[in-house]
Amino acid sequence: MSTIKIGIIGSGGIAVLHAKAYQQMKDVTIAAVADVVPGKAQEFIQMLGIEGAHAFDNHLDLLELDLDGVSVCTPNVTHHRTSIDSLLAGKHVLVEKPLAVTLQQSIDMVETARRTGKMLSVGFQPRYDPNMKNIKEIIQSGQLGDVYYIQTGGGRRRGMPGGTFINKDLAGAGAMADIGCYSLDLALHALNYPKPLTVSAYTSNHFGTNPLYHHEADRFEVEDFGVAMVRLEGGKVLNFKISWAMHMDSLGPTLFLGKDAGLKLTPAGTGSWSGVWDGGIGSISMFHDIAGQHAETTIPVIDHKIDIFHEKVRDFVGAIIEQRPAPIPAEEILINQAIIDGILRSSEQGREVEIKVPVFA
Ligand SMILES: NC(=O)c1ccc[n+]([C@@H]2O[C@H](COP(=O)([O-])OP(=O)(O)OC[C@H]3O[C@@H](n4cnc5c(N)ncnc54)[C@H](O)[C@@H]3O)[C@@H](O)[C@H]2O)c1
Incomplete structure (x- = not known):
């Protein structure tokens, strides 16, 4: 060899x-x-x-x-x-x-x-987490029908790094670049990266700049919280939230709402299950339990011991x-970066802005 x-x-x-x-x-x-x-x-x-x-x-x-x-x-x-x-x-x-x-x-x-x-x-x-593969499989199978609303993000209650992560020139952005890029990828990859069109966003750094919460508060230049509404091609909308610090345990589940069914993913440690809500009133097909306890499964049980790195x-x-x-082509992740760029511009200008996704010949 x-x-x-x-x-x-x-x-x-x-x-x-x-x-x-x-x-x-x-x-x-x-x-x-x-x-x-x-x-x-x-x-x-x-x-x-x-x-x-x-x-x-x-x-x-x-x-x-x-x-x-x-x-x-x-x-x-x-x-x-x-x-x-x-x-x-x-x-x-x-x-x-x-x-x-x-x-x-x-x-x-x-x-x-x-x-x-x-x-x-x-x-x-x-991307190598079997959960992520399942999410994409469910969405691409058409089981949910046309997905029109996605809510995703990640929320740390107290999880602000320091060093290069909080310097705007060195890191580019704060929570968005550090952990937000993963949440965006989860949602967008599952949907085969639809083109983003516009974004209206708000970001803040109330915790990072407060010496009560950060020991490098005087040099904290990035956002520790952000929320954005991103319009995607095909009449879809993405509600994206991210936090490095907040007075709350979580920013809620990830939701994919389709015309035929919905998919809910509870943040790790905050709920006992995730599932697909299908068309019947009140009916849920359980597919996977994030906490590792499997209920009624519609797809094979996941091996949690996989080393995704x-x-x-x-x-x-x-x-x-x-x-x-x-x-994981950089060309795809460029869309992720274009959204984060749009979020920062929108927040700075206080209005909805266009997302500029480069087109390559
Ligand atoms: N995938 C993940 O789970 C994950 C986790 C942590 C960090 N990261 C990413 O990994 C990167 C590095 O993070 P880290 O925590 O290892 O940082 P680190 O500061 O521990 O290590 C970075 C190293 O790069 C060296 N360095 C800086 N400029 C260099 C250059 N031009 N040429 C050669 N070496 C250079 C530094 O001296 C340092 O030793 C960041 O982009 C971070 O976002 C990814």
């Missing part, structure tokens, strides 16, 4: 999960690691016992090696530069989420992937070997 040679750019927290996943694969060699902090890549290699890997203080030196692919595990602001350099050097790229800090950067990245013919895949591991990294390697397209 020939070996797939991988480089890792950025050797912080998330890079450990990438490296551990690659280390479990017999057909993969981690050939090099690069980090801008001198000596950090070497420490990483030693800490994880990555035999024979080269350490660099600059990603451009790493890219001179003969590699099949790279994992970009740097802070959001450098995804753009490091991914583009990697694609131009002829490497396939698995970039951590969010794709980039600005919509224009995301467009540049997608254009470079198209021009070089290399893969640019985005690290959204929830490993699955994401493995799918990237599989796509290199089988010469498949990017498993």
